[in-house]
Amino acid sequence: MPTALQPGFVLHRRPYSDSSLLLEIFTAEHGRLVLIARGVKGAKRTGAAQAALLQPFQPLWLSWSGRGEVKTLTRAEAAGRALALTDTRLYCGLYVNELLMRLWPRQEGSEPLFLAYQMILAALGREVVPEQSLRQFELSLLTAMGYELVLDRVVDGGIAVQPEEHYLLIPGQGLRRALAPGASSVSGETLHRLAQNAPLLEPRHRREAKRLLRQALAPHLGSKPLRSRELFRKPDN
Amino acid sequence: MSESNLLSELIDALRRLPGIGPRSAQRIAFYLLERDRDSGRRLAAIMAAAMDRIGRCNTCRTLTEASLCSICANPKRDQSLLCVVEHPADIVAIEQATDFSGGYFVLGGRLSPLDGIGPAELELGRLQGRLAAGGVRELILAISPTIEGSATSHYIAEMAAAQQVPVTRIAHGVPLGGELEYVDGGTLAHAFSGRQPV
Numbered sequence: 001m002p003t004a005l006q007p008g009f010v011l012h013r014r015p016y017s018d019s020s021l022l023l024e025i026f027t028a029e030h031g032r033l034v035l036i037a038r039g040v041k042g043a044k045r046t047g048a049a050q051a052a053l054l055q056p057f058q059p060l061w062l063s064w065s066g067r068g069e070v071k072t073l074t075r076a077e078a079a080g081r082a083l084a085l086t087d088t089r090l091y092c093g094l095y096v097n098e099l100l101m102r103l104w105p106r107q108e109g110s111e112p113l114f115l116a117y118q119m120i121l122a123a124l125g126r127e128v129v130p131e132q133s134l135r136q137f138e139l140s141l142l143t144a145m146g147y148e149l150v151l152d153r154v155v156d157g158g159i160a161v162q163p164e165e166h167y168l169l170i171p172g173q174g175l176r177r178a179l180a181p182g183a184s185s186v187s188g189e190t191l192h193r194l195a196q197n198a199p200l201l202e203p204r205h206r207r208e209a210k211r212l213l214r215q216a217l218a219p220h221l222g223s224k225p226l227r228s229r230e231l232f233r234k235p236d237n
Numbered sequence: 238m239s240e241s242n243l244l245s246e247l248i249d250a251l252r253r254l255p256g257i258g259p260r261s262a263q264r265i266a267f268y269l270l271e272r273d274r275d276s277g278r279r280l281a282a283i284m285a286a287a288m289d290r291i292g293r294c295n296t297c298r299t300l301t302e303a304s305l306c307s308i309c310a311n312p313k314r315d316q317s318l319l320c321v322v323e324h325p326a327d328i329v330a331i332e333q334a335t336d337f338s339g340g341y342f343v344l345g346g347r348l349s350p351l352d353g354i355g356p357a358e359l360e361l362g363r364l365q366g367r368l369a370a371g372g373v374r375e376l377i378l379a380i381s382p383t384i385e386g387s388a389t390s391h392y393i394a395e396m397a398a399a400q401q402v403p404v405t406r407i408a409h410g411v412p413l414g415g416e417l418e419y420v421d422g423g424t425l426a427h428a429f430s431g432r433q434p435v
Contacts, residue, residue, distance in 0.1 A: 011351075012351045012352075014352065018255060018256050049419065049420070049421040052421040052423050052424055053421055053422075053423070055383065055384055055423070056384045057384070058423065078421075078422055081422065081426070082422065082423045082426070084426065085384075085387075086387070086391065087391050088391075090384065090387055090388050090391060091388065091391075093384075094350055094351070094384070094388060095350075097351065098350055098351050101351055226350070227350035227351070227353055227354075227355050228350035228351070230350065230355040230356055230357075231348065231350065231355070231356070231388065231392060233356075
């Protein structure tokens with residue numbers, strides 16, 4: 001029995017045999033899943049229209065059947081207009097998808113994370129590099145994974161974070177007050193802004209927030225770097 | 238049915254070809270052995286020669302047995318028009334369908350960070366070198382309009398902009414003979430935003 005149509009997105013797709021696609025999808029209820037879309041590649045007209053639909057950043061209604069880990073796509077319909085991500089937004093979108101593929105386990109549904117994913121895509125539709133929204137998505141991902149980053153208290157004693165102080169992230173534990181601002185410290189002001197989802201107005205806020213989230217995600221990513229980050233580097237050789 | 242080792246190895250080798258499943262592989266193997274050993278020998282000889290001798294063109298990275306492919310070596314082709322494609326098969330398609338008479342550059346794929354293909358895995362360094370060497374007055378991007386293809390196009394466009402080389406990309410839109418009603422939304426949106434004066 002195929003499932004009822006569910007809202008979802010394609011995170012990634014690869015060719016599978018001559019005419020099929022292997023899709024990594026992300027849904028609210030079932031989380032990340034692998035689906036086979038049969039007969040959608042190639043010259044046939046109906047197939048080509050499906051292949052165009054089954055792309056990342058296109059809101060979809062999906063249904064599938066099967067019991068194994070790899071299920072078969074039974075129906076796919078557009079649930080809205082595709083997000084026309086161009087230039088750097090596309091790199092950001094690929095980064096977000098890579099984060100989910102790397103860090104979010106298969107077959108684990110999370111409404112809040114799905115909502116966060118929809119919000120970051122919407123933000124990408126509005127701004128070129130939506131730093132504030134990217135950081136909020138990273139925070140949501142950590143929270144959904146069970147590693148919520150406590151931004152308003154230090155780890156020992158639970159003293160509240162003060163805007164004028166500086167803090168260090170101790171991996172796996174939390175924040176600790178830094179004796180002096182340093183290369184890897186983050187100001188209390190930036191932490192407040194992150195905690196309240198307030199705009200990261202100044203370059204230093206954005207820099208600190210980005211570094212903090214990078215440090216927080218690093219232990220989960222392990223030694224394998226995120227490949228989509230390479231795209232942001234300017235080609236120079 | 239019990240098969241000799243060599244026979245099952247042959248079937249297994251044929252199965253590795255794209256579009257050939259176990260059943261077809263078996264049919265091909267039996268056909269060659271029973272009816273047409275000459276073709277089989279010829280195929281084997283050509284296959285071995287091709288695998289050993291065909292390499293990449295020094296300039297455009299397409300497949301060729303010479304150091305320069307026939308297009309790059311042709312003085313009539315305008316190498317200041319450079320068309321970037323993903324695979325050598327794309328060159329064949331463009332050559333058959335259009336009267337493009339410039340040069341090509343084969344990337345060898347597209348940027349796909351989620352598959353572990355970054356800028357270093359493609360021939361982007363060589364393309365950069367080619368642009369830096371000068372003499373390219375238009376870079377034409379003929380890359381599949383998928384997400385990865387668009388990322389690749391953008392990356393190359395940034396690279397070309399740094400060298401002040403103008404970049405164009407082939408149009409995306411409604412297929413000829415197609416009906417608007419059946420065209421998917423994304424393609425139609427592209428076609429609409431890329432409309433042209435008639």
